[in-house]
Amino acid sequence: MADLKRTVFYDLHVELGAKIVPFAGYEMPVQYPMGVLKEHLHTRSDAGLFDVSHMGQVILKPKSGRYEDAALAFERLVPVDVAGLAEGRQRYGLFTNDEGGILDDLMFANRGDHLFVVVNAACKDQDIAHMRAHLSDVCEVIAITDRALVALQGPKAEAALEGLVPGVAAMKFMDVAILPWAGVDLWISRSGYTGEDGYEISVPEAQAVAFARALLARPGVAPIGLGARDSLRLEAGMCLYGHDIDQTTSPVEGNLTWAIQKARKAGGAREGGFPGEARILRELAEGPARRRVGLRPEGRAPMREGTVVYAGTEGGEPIGTITSGGFGPSIEGPMAMAYLPATLKDGDTVYADVRGKRLPATLAPMPFHPTSYKR
Amino acid sequence: MTMKYTEDHEWLRVDGDVVVVGITEHAAEQLGDVVFVELPEVETMVAKGDDCAVIESVKAASDILAPLDGEIVAVNDKLVDNPGLVNEDPLGAAWFFKMKIDDLSVLDQYMDEDAYKDLIG
Structure with a gap:
């Protein structure tokens, strides 16, 4: 498996008995000894810990220091209301191309004076280049390469994380917060890719393995591989980029019109102004x-x-x-x-x-x- | 009763005048959790190498090949209702089908347990 990258958790995966496969340029755990079926059910009944460090974490820092400037610049690339997102909140978004197809799907958060963006592993290099090409006049595009990312999902996720990081239980779905653990800042959102309640947590690489071990020691938390991640997201009706949506499918065809808020639709405050607007606005009006x-x-x-x-x-x-x-x-x-x-x-x-x-x-x-x- | 093994990770066991066919523990483990089994119809004539059953795990679909020329004389319907049996008891309760063949000596071409263990390392 030459040329494949490893996340900071690789040795922990091996120690936990994971079966490792190549995925999006990384050696990732597809399953642990529990097996895909039981890992899936465990996430729904208890809590599952996923390594999603292969995904891209990016900060868009406006040169002016004003969130709104970064938001309006980002709106050039996504058919989504970014400027209207409240501080401390996260939203689903899509990069579109000039033909109205989807370049990638993503999550972004308003963190007061900047945007925090999480993109898919397989697309992250081109996404970062795309943002640098189109946003550098307004924002500094900072690829975060020294932080790992984990997801903790399932009905026992709240209690497991609250025990380590007091305050997370008060968060609501799609809230984001920066909270301390063991002297470092965790970047936390209450969201995920399983349909369950849960959190996605960015942690500095130096503390990441200790943090994962602390989570795995909490009641009900088990490590979960990519196999169960796929069946969980499919049961939740969520798209896998490159499969269910790609450069040929528009957001309307992809049944993702809920991700296009009123402000960007015909008659909205900031109608259009994103790549592929002709096709996307037409399909919104006439149906795909x-x-x-x-x-x-x-x-x-x-x-x-x-x-x-x-x-x-x-x-x-x-x-x-x-x-x-x-x-x-x-x-x-x-x-x-x-x-x-x-x-x-x-x-x-x-x-x-x-x-x-x-x-x-x-x-x-x-x-x-x-x-x-x-x- | 001796078992024979194919390179496709099937086991064969002589039971009276029929050969019982299943998949090995190694195969079941590699497949992962089995979620679907499709069996051949009874009284079908098959040739060695024909696709004659399908097994799907959470990961992928695989074909079960006829290991010998002969007639399918029985199938294990329990697998259709409970595919997970393949993971629980691959060498016993989770047999797939029984074949009637003319000459049992054709089994000699297949590996014994020691040779199979060498194959899977």
Whole structure:
């Protein structure tokens, strides 16, 4: 595995018995001895600790010192209301391209006098270059390379973290805070990628392993690998960049219109002004031709990424493709996401070609498993 | 009763005049949690190397190949309702299918337990 990077937790993963796989240029734990299925269920019943240090952490520091200046500059790149985000709050965002496709999805937070942005591992180098190219007139774009990132997710996450970092229990879903632990600042948000209540915590690398060990010593906390991270996010109806959304899919096709606030839509205070606005505003007004939907296969057979979908049991041209699919341990059955004609609605049946057989699947609302955020 | 092993990590066990086929502990462990099993139809004639069952874990789908020419005479329907049995008892309760073959000596081409253990290191 030459050229692959390791996070600061690599030795801890190995010590904990992880099976390591290459992912987004890193050697990452795909599972621990508990196994994917039990890790998934453990996160839903107790708490799971995930190493997400491969993701990119970036600070956008306005030269003027005013949040609003960084926010308005950032709005050039995302079809999202950044200026209207309150201090201490986080929001989901998307970098779009000139064709209205999605370059990456991300989280950003208003931290008073600057923006804190977290982007996907596989996209972070181009995201940072993209921000430097378009924001450097207004902001300093600072890639944070000396901090690790972990996620603590599940119903026991609050008690586990509150025991180490008093104050986190008072945070609400999508709040951010900087709180001390062992003499260092933790950058904490109440958010995640599992549909569970929980936190994402940025910690200086020098203290990261000690912090992870302290969390693992708390009641109910177990290490969880990328395998369960994927089935958890899919049950929660969340997109995996490069699979469910990419440079060819618009936010409207991706069923992410909820991420485009009123201020950036037609008639809004800061209408348009983001890459691909022509296509995105048109699709918002007229509706897209295709849309990302949830599918529940009728039998037990999982329908995997790349599976072709048809309208009927025989003949006809494909009407779409599955972009993520697998087995949902909490819903005890298969689940998938697909891009299908926008004329279809929940409850309609389509047929996916699984090993030469067309098996029925029903369009179903997402999330497949209910979320449990602390709002 | 001796077991034979294939390079595809299947085990074969002679039981009277039929051969019982399953996957090895090593295979079950490598696959991870099994969530779906599709079995062949009884009374199907298969040729060695044919895809004749499907096993899906949380990670991926894999084919189970017919290890011999012959007829499928029984399948283990319990796996369809409880795929996790493959992880719990791969060498016992989680057999996949039984085949009737003309000449049991064709089993000699496959590895014994020691040779299989060498293969998986």
